[in-house]
Amino acid sequence: MNPAYLLWLRRPWLQQGLLSLVALALMSALWWALIALPRQADTPYPLGPYNQERCPLPGEGSGTFKVLVISQLLAKPLAQALCHEPALTGRFAQVEVSWQARGELSAADIMERRYQLLWNRDYVLTGLVPRYHQYLAELLALPDYQVYLLGREPVVLSSAAFAGKRLGLLSDSESQSGYQLPLHALNDAGIKPEPGQLRFFRERRQLQAALAKGDVDFITAIAAKGHTPWFDPAKALLIAGKVPAGAWFIDSRLSRDKALSETLVRHLEAAMKAQLARPW
Template identity: 30%
Template structure:
């Protein structure tokens, strides 16, 4: 038995030596790429600021889908007296990827987030992590919008059109609803001429510049009247629930709830857009005397 084991060991060593010789020969002849393999790091897009408070180990994490909103909100919250008392810094992350939404909200990482009610219900965020609605935007309608004709919800009509949609699957008016309409019309995405944009503003720029014939979006009364015509919009869905701000309330931190709600309402009032300025508290915070 000992002799057999010794022979096996010699065989293994001989095999390894042979493989090393072959590898050295391949390298010498340039057949093996010895360049260092580099992995592209995942770049997290965020804005962070210190509160100048004493609790340096505590971070208030915000997750939203837009960079300007994230940066503005982080700076504003860092100056709030309640946030200063309770947190050492505020980190506001922006990303519209569905995977990132599920990562931050589905796993309860975000303390404050702006998401659709249906998504929060799907991940059971309220019962699992104690997310509570702080404020909500009003319901709205989703439309097909064109420049020179009223769009038709018709298979033959849409087949010949260049269509602009949003590039993130969590947007209802810019992605979910129009794709659902295509499915109802038995239209595959491969059969359509679709151009994807990163924002509703970019969709409008594509339409105005003639790069697409139709976009799917909501109607911005205060802005669209100047560049588009109401005669050339067709509703796809009349009542779409607006996004809501949720705060994780694992403890009954009413001071933080009121501070966040106050900040969001004031930021909405400063917003130039008619729709995004119509943010309402849910429920209205009542601070005890």
């Protein structure tokens, strides 16, 4: 008989030690396998895809009439209106309406005329391209709007009332109404949010859904001046009463076509009016 096997039989501690080493190796392998597994995101609302509406135009036109909006709520109604607009037929091959965060607009977008129509603020465009008027012309100035904190219950801005509460904001840090002004209001009230009290969402409809489900206690909401808010004013606190909404700008080369400009203004006013009565 093999001497090594005899030694194995006569030394039980060798058997126990080897089994312990095997068990330790298996546990270690299992541990590293668990670490390597993908972890679920902490937010209950995953980021949605880049919003874009596109449609072909009849006729022999070429190129794309590109529209850039800063609210995803306008993308679909604008696309539906412009895709049936005779003034664009024959000049362009398709219409594309897209939404992106303000910070994603670049100087190259302006100087290379990547958009024929866009919604933004003068100071933002000036910061990107000081002489942006060479590329864009103001088409339609928008009215000021009001910013509120909207709660499931009436909103009170105090450290005691805010304790343990959660505030829903937009993840776009350049948004005045969705990010900056609500945080200014907290700061003015001497409120310092604790970790976890601020929840961030990509779109306003996600904010509204979170409030309805009770995932947050307050959200930021807006209403155009002169229009009835879509929410219950008794549960809202006004934090900014006169915020400029910016303007619509058109490619300066297209601005010379007065008929086209008037047509676009008509569609923009109709789309904006339709949205004022809906949650923003």
